[in-house]
Amino acid sequence: MEQSLIDLYRAIEDSSAAMLAAASREDWGGVMHHEGTCAVLIEQLRSSAQGHRLAPQLRKEKARIMRRILDNDAQIRILAEPWLASLDPLLQGRPQFVH
Numbered sequence: 263m264e265q266s267l268i269d270l271y272r273a274i275e276d277s278s279a280a281m282l283a284a285a286s287r288e289d290w291g292g293v294m295h296h297e298g299t300c301a302v303l304i305e306q307l308r309s310s311a312q313g314h315r316l317a318p319q320l321r322k323e324k325a326r327i328m329r330r331i332l333d334n335d336a337q338i339r340i341l342a343e344p345w346l347a348s349l350d351p352l353l354q355g356r357p358q359f360v361h
Contacts, residue, residue: 268320270307274300275327278334285341293338 277299284292316324 267307267311267314267316268323270303270310271324271327274303274307275330277303278331282334282338282341285338288341290342293342 277296281293281296281300284290284296
């Protein structure tokens, strides 16, 4: 079972990388396709992971995979919404308030 769980994490990572590649090409249809693939894989992971824990070495790989997925997601957001990047200099060093 452990191997199938880590394989699902790897598949999500691969699909995330494919999403980033599509976003880099401004292929938004491709981004949506890979996003759908990720959603299916995540649902499979949720149902498969219930009651199962990964071995310590596989948990390290899972952590690496999760960081990569989050990094890919951040890069996709920058490509999809470039105006967000222009806000960074404005927000650095300023306290953030929620009203």
